[in-house]
Amino acid sequence: MRVTDGFRAFVLEQLAGLKSVRPRAMFGGVGLYADDVFFGIMAADALYLKVDDSNRGQYDAAGMTAFQPYAGRPMTMSYYQVPANVLEDGDELTAWARASIRVAARATLRKTRR
Numbered sequence: 001m002r003v004t005d006g007f008r009a010f011v012l013e014q015l016a017g018l019k020s021v022r023p024r025a026m027f028g029g030v031g032l033y034a035d036d037v038f039f040g041i042m043a044a045d046a047l048y049l050k051v052d053d054s055n056r057g058q059y060d061a062a063g064m065t066a067f068q069p070y071a072g073r074p075m076t077m078s079y080y081q082v083p084a085n086v087l088e089d090g091d092e093l094t095a096w097a098r099a100s101i102r103v104a105a106r107a108t109l110r111k112t113r114r
Contacts, residue, residue, distance in 0.1 A: 001029040001069075007090040012048055014087065017094040018101075026028075027069075039097065040061055040103040041067055041079050048079035049100035052107070056080065058096070078107075 008023065008030055015021050015032075023042075026080060032040030037112045043046040048067040059080035067079040086092050 001027060003028060003042045004032050004045055004058075007045040008042060009025045011042060011087070014090040015097055017090065018097055021097075034097075034101045034104075037101055037104045037108060039100045041077075043069075045068065046049075047082045047101075049082055049096060050078045050104040050107070051078055051100065052103045055099045059083075062086075 011032075012021065012023060018034060021037045022033050024033060026041075029041055029043035032042065033039055039050045059082075062083040064081045064083055065079065067077045069077065082093065082096065086096055
């Protein structure tokens with residue numbers, strides 16, 4: 001799951017339009033937070049953003065897949081890989097990230113209400 005310094009710097013630069021984004025090391029990868037909302041994962045030089053029914057269709061339409069933290073195991077998480085063309089367009093990536101922040105915030109709110 002290691003993330004190179006160059007990829008990490010590139011993603012953070014592309015997300016410069018989001019003022020409150022901060023990276024945090026996690027298990028060889030990098031977690032992305034907006035304030036206290038965990039919305040993204042960088043792993044093996046790929047970016048994955050949080051999805052639910054409101055934004056999963058974009059990822060499915062692009063043929064992207066869910067994050068699998070353990071190779072060879074069928075477990076997936078509700079984070080999907082960002083397509084390369086979106087990753088390379090800072091404005092588009094920022095829009096996708098904002099959608100994922102909303103998804104993650106809703107999920108956090110649901111958990112705290114339980």
